Amino acid sequence: MKINRPQRKYKSIDLLPLINVVFLLILFVLIAGRPTTDHPQQIEVAISRQDTAYQAAPLSVRLGADDKFYLKSDDPQSLGAIAELIAAQGVAEQGLPVELIADRRAHASALMDFRRAMAEAGIGEIRIKTEYAPEQKNGD
Numbered sequence: 771m772k773i774n775r776p777q778r779k780y781k782s783i784d785l786l787p788l789i790n791v792v793f794l795l796i797l798f799v800l801i802a803g804r805p806t807t808d809h810p811q812q813i814e815v816a817i818s819r820q821d822t823a824y825q826a827a828p829l830s831v832r833l834g835a836d837d838k839f840y841l842k843s844d845d846p847q848s849l850g851a852i853a854e855l856i857a858a859q860g861v862a863e864q865g866l867p868v869e870l871i872a873d874r875r876a877h878a879s880a881l882m883d884f885r886r887a888m889a890e891a892g893i894g895e896i897r898i899k900t901e902y903a904p905e906q907k908n909g910d
Contacts, residue, residue: 839880853888868895
């Protein structure tokens with residue numbers, strides 16, 4: 771006597787949708803990740819232990835390791851020329867801040883000169899752009 775057994779049907783798992791989802795997640799992380807800095811590669815910004823939200827300022831000034839100030843070009847600018855630009859753009863009249871991207875190797879005297887020049891130009895707030903590096907505990 772012959773017994774008819776039902777044949778087992780093996781179901782395969784379709785991995786293509788899972789691969790698509792993982793690929794899309796990788797793309798999302800790459801695109802939506804932490805934005806890169808907009809300062810030139812030769813500037814090593816100071817490290818900060820406090821993470822704050824970045825707020826763009828209308829005028830960005832770079833202070834190089836050579837204690838010279840730069841705007842968008844690679845030509846050094848005097849503090850007087852920067853103050854004239856601030857007056858021409860009306861940054862002080864609008865109460866807007868100025869962003870300073872200072873090289874960590876720059877001297878404090880250049881920072882103080884910049885602060886004095888901005889105070890004379892009517893700037894009330896200077897934002898110094900830094901790199902966030904959380905404190906590391908022993909053994910980490």
